Amino acid sequence: AVPVVIDTDPGIDDAFALLIAASSDRLDIRGITAVHGNVPVGKTALNALKLAAFFGVDCPVAVGAEAALDGSMATMENVHGANGLGNVALPVPAKGFDSRSAVELLHSAAQEAGGALQVLALGPLTNIAAWLTAYPDDAALIAGVTLMGGSRGKGNMSRYGEFNIYADPQAANIVFDSGLAITMADLEATQYAYLKTDELRALAGEENPCAQLIGGLCDFLEQKGAEDGGKTLHDALAAACLIDPSLAGAVRARVTVDPQADARHRGQTVVEEDENGNVTILDKPDTARFTEFLRGCVERYEAA
Numbered sequence: 001a002v003p004v005v006i007d008t009d010p011g012i013d014d015a016f017a018l019l020i021a022a023s024s025d026r027l028d029i030r031g032i033t034a035v036h037g038n039v040p041v042g043k044t045a046l047n048a049l050k051l052a053a054f055f056g057v058d059c060p061v062a063v064g065a066e067a068a069l070d071g072s073m074a075t076m077e078n079v080h081g082a083n084g085l086g087n088v089a090l091p092v093p094a095k096g097f098d099s100r101s102a103v104e105l106l107h108s109a110a111q112e113a114g115g116a117l118q119v120l121a122l123g124p125l126t127n128i129a130a131w132l133t134a135y136p137d138d139a140a141l142i143a144g145v146t147l148m149g150g151s152r153g154k155g156n157m158s159r160y161g162e163f164n165i166y167a168d169p170q171a172a173n174i175v176f177d178s179g180l181a182i183t184m185a186d187l188e189a190t191q192y193a194y195l196k197t198d199e200l201r202a203l204a205g206e207e208n209p210c211a212q213l214i215g216g217l218c219d220f221l222e223q224k225g226a227e228d229g230g231k232t233l234h235d236a237l238a239a240a241c242l243i244d245p246s247l248a249g250a251v252r253a254r255v256t257v258d259p260q261a262d263a264r265h266r267g268q269t270v271v272e273e274d275e276n277g278n279v280t281i282l283d284k285p286d287t288a289r290f291t292e293f294l295r296g297c298v299e300r301y302e303a304a
């Protein structure tokens with residue numbers, strides 16, 4: 001199995017990404033690092049800890065950055081609820097947080113994986129940028145970074161900025177300029193990972209331990225009425241394509257982020273198609289295949 005550290009800000013779609021990653025025997029989750037994002041890091045970290053236990057992942061969970069590199073913080077309670085998980089209450093596990101910081105956990109995981117480490121980054125890129133800055137030699141030990149972020153077209157925060165990049169453009173700039181092998185699930189790709197709540201509810205049968213969690217998240221989405229009551233599972237697409245790249249097409253491009261951009265362009269990923277570019281952008285995933293992939297992941301919890 002491929003060793004991976006998941007950096008995340010759960011987050012409803014982050015929860016689905018963790019469900020997918022935890023269900024797969026192709027991934028060996030070596031750690032989960034929490035970052036500020038959808039809600040403050042105190043909450044994303046607690047959600048990460050609870051979700052790891054809920055999905056049966058036995059790995060260290062470390063607390064990461066509480067703000068962007070420039071000290072700013074953007075949150076999305078309107079989309080993810082005050083607790084970040086659609087106000088669904090999950091049990092608090094007996095096991096607490098790892099004593100290391102997110103950066104130290106990422107550093108040890110890279111050392112231990114001997115060049116094979118994959119990073120799945122599902123929130124603002126603060127922890128990853130801080131890690132690469134603190135331990136530049138670790139870059140040679142990272143086999144790849146799969147991230148959800150950016151957009152080839154419109155943004156969801158500023159006109160062009162997508163949330164994860166918008167929330168820390170300076171960190172994004174460091175990551176995109178790092179020379180690492182980056183795969184990016186941008187908004188143009190993740191729009192195909194939209195499921196209506198009735199489709200989401202149908203993923204888990206009554207006996208499935210995930211049914212209550214998914215049901216609670218759907219209740220929240222329906223009360224909110226946003227996005228037609230359904231949900232674009234942005235982060236889940238990134239996780240799914242790390243496991244099965246055939247779920248989406250791929251476009252090679254040069255991607256840059258200007259950390260000094262004006263308000264209208266804050267968080268914009270400037271994308272030029274280029275065979276020799278620095279990023280592989282996921283392209284036009286098949287919604288039906290993604291849904292069936294997700295169903296397979298959910299069903300594995302029932303069998304377990």
Ligand code: BDR
Pocket residue numbers: 011012013014038076079122123148156162163164234235
């Ligand atoms: C991204 O922003 C967050 O709200 C989601 O969890 C996802 O990572 C989508 O723009």
Ligand code: CA
Pocket residue numbers: 008009010011013014037038122123235
């Ligand atoms: Ca996220």
